[in-house]
Amino acid sequence: MVVKLQRPILVGGLGLSFSLWMLQSWHDSIVQVGEFGLLSALAVGGGLWLFQKNRPKDSLEQLDSMVVNRATVESAIAKTETVINQLAQEAENHTALETLRKQVAQLLLELDRQEIKVAVTGGKSVGKSTLIKVLKENVETPSFVSLEETAPLFREAGENSDAAVLAEVAKSDFVLFLTNGDLTDSEFQALQQLKAANQPTILVLNKQDQYLADENASILLSLKQRMQGNVVATAASPIPIKVRKHEADGSVQEWMEQPAPNIQQLRGQLGELVQQGQRLVWLTTMRKAGLLKAEAKNWLNGTRRDRATPIIEQYQWIAAAAAFANPVPALDILATAAINAQMVMDLGNIYQQKFSLEQAQTVAGTMGSLMLKLGLVELSTKAISTVLKSNAVTFVAGGVVQGVSAAYLTRVAGLSLVEYFQQQEIAIDSGTGLNLENLRQTLQKVFQQNQQIGYLQGFVKQSMKRLLPEVQQVEVVSTQKAMG
Incomplete structure (x- = not known):
């Protein structure tokens, strides 16, 4: 050598x-x-990089506290372009460059997007489809607000992984996370991931009608303590109740009656959500810019590591010879x-x-x-x-x-x-x-x-x-x- x-x-x-x-x-x-x-x-x-995240606040309060505007998003996109340009400079014919440049160009178009995407997610049988149907029928949501159901989380091995579902959720502007009771460890971890990604989220206790009043209050208190606020209770499809009517002649008539959906709290939250539409879009675009930047940096680090490895090997053998001699x-x-x-x-x-x-x-x-x-x-x-x-x-x-x-x-x-x-x-x-x-x-x-x-x-x-x-x-x- x-x-x-x-x-x-x-x-x-x-x-x-x-x-x-x-x-x-x-x-x-x-x-x-x-x-x-x-x-x-x-x-x-x-x-001989991450940005250190502060523990995000919850939902709309989190959004209100964040300094997010068009200028900050454009700055985030520019930083992503800096990494891509550095990759192009150090590896002119890198296979990922074309895709990265198309994605960063799409981010600039995202800045003016009008549609607000709301993801409705959670485990199996928590009422995602029913809640979306009830919201569309009972809430006058503007045409530019779309409610999109995700695949169920926490499914058996071999089906869509939680990581894939959460990656899809990350593309939305707002998340409704449904649960039927107190949080399981898996649900809590998934919510923590959404928080860490600065994803505005509302935790929805659906099917609250299935609990007695004191049980319902206890579960809500537990959820709010664990999530520190921004929890709403709904009953998208309440259990039918038996109605009994006593007639004057002493006869009794009974029938099952379907109560109206209980979504008042959630309706109020969604109303505030619509008012924050533009900022939600900017926040999503900034989040996407951060993910794209991380992807580009991974490619750049790989290129640099390929150049660094022979240098390390060169010096380790020089050090070996010197110490041996x-x-x-x-x-x-x-x-x-x-x-x-x-x-x-x-x-x-x-x-x-x-x-x-x-x-x-x-x-x-x-x-x-x-x-x-x-x-x-x-x-x-x-x-x-x-x-x-x-x-x-x-x-x-x-x-x-x-x-x-x-x-x-x-x-x-x-x-x-x-x-x-x-x-x-x-x-x-x-x-x-x-x-x-x-x-x-x-x-x-x-x-x-x-x-x-x-x-x-x-x-x-x-x-x-x-x-x-x-x-x-x-x-x-x-x-x-x-x-x-």
């Missing part, structure tokens, strides 16, 4: 590391054959710090996070400090030593553990930086300030993802091919067979 190094911070750090090593052990030879010889000569000759642990840390600083700069360039040499050194030092404080260095070294011992190779060279550990930690640092950078906003002038708490959490997450024994075994095997000459690998294999 031949790598050209034209990075002053990397060259300087490796050079200083080598000089100190030479003073302490001039007689050690690092001349090896094969790929290890190239890496050693290279090491010697050179001389230098038997003094303190010098390994010095060389690895220089390598990680240069990697910070190279990865930062890919993710539009520009770092100066000093800033890159600070970031690398911060990551190293976090790794030590989190115990990642000790944990990784122990895990790698265990894998090496199981393969009977630790006797071959004392620097093997250090070399593999340096490569592994450099890889974790690089993957953590990629994960961290992917969370940042796409902007022309991205900042370079680090959120240490986010970085700490990212390091822990990436480390845990790469701690599986199967992955470590494969990584150690790959590292051995890089670090040991072919002749020593043959000796190791022969020794393993003899021990077997």
Whole structure:
């Protein structure tokens, strides 16, 4: 493997590391054959997004409290276009570009949409169809208000998933979520998802006529406490009641009578809804813009990760060679710090996070400090030593553990930086300030993802091919067979 190094911070750090090593052990030879010889000569000759959501308020109160107007929606669409344009700049012929551009053009048309879409959703047999029919028959809703029933939620496996139904609900401007009683855990979780997406929602306790008065009051109170308001009770199709009439002659006549639907509360809410029509459309458009932006950013992150992966691999093997060549642990840390600083700069360039040499050194030092404080260095070294011992190779060279550990930690640092950078906003002038708490959490997450024994075994095997000459690998294999 031949790598050209034209990075002053990397060259300087490796050079200083080598000089100190030479003073302490001039007689050690690092001349090896094969790929290890190239890496050693290279090491010697050179001389680490979501917006944080506040808990949304409920329904119309939530809508009233939100600053939503045409300008804010246009701004959201513009930010989405920024991400798409960045993708086009970095991957001119990306397969998703045409679809993304068509969708963002549709968002601009959505701004002037007149129709208000109301989704009526809930589990099985909660009265969705009946409520829609009663509303159409008893409420003078304008022609531009459409009531659309969704597929039932919480169905058996193999049918339309809840995620697909909720994704369809997300396209509506307002949601009527029906339940027949106190909320189940599944219903509560679905409502929380709608809230998290800033989806204006009314929770409708339908079939309230099926409960006694005190039971009905108790259920309503529970619903309002859990949802903190905006709960209405209806009886779209009340149970027929028996009517008994006593005549003057003493005879009694009985018949079943169908009470009128009880939808007064809901009618009032829908009246307010119509008055908020334009803002509802803007809010939906802004929500769609956010989803489209996230989709475009996922494509962009994928493109950037494809470019970042070879860079991480390059630096992990440089770190491995440097640590393997230098038997003094303190010098390994010095060389690895220089390598990680240069990697910070190279990865930062890919993710539009520009770092100066000093800033890159600070970031690398911060990551190293976090790794030590989190115990990642000790944990990784122990895990790698265990894998090496199981393969009977630790006797071959004392620097093997250090070399593999340096490569592994450099890889974790690089993957953590990629994960961290992917969370940042796409902007022309991205900042370079680090959120240490986010970085700490990212390091822990990436480390845990790469701690599986199967992955470590494969990584150690790959590292051995890089670090040991072919002749020593043959000796190791022969020794393993003899021990077997």
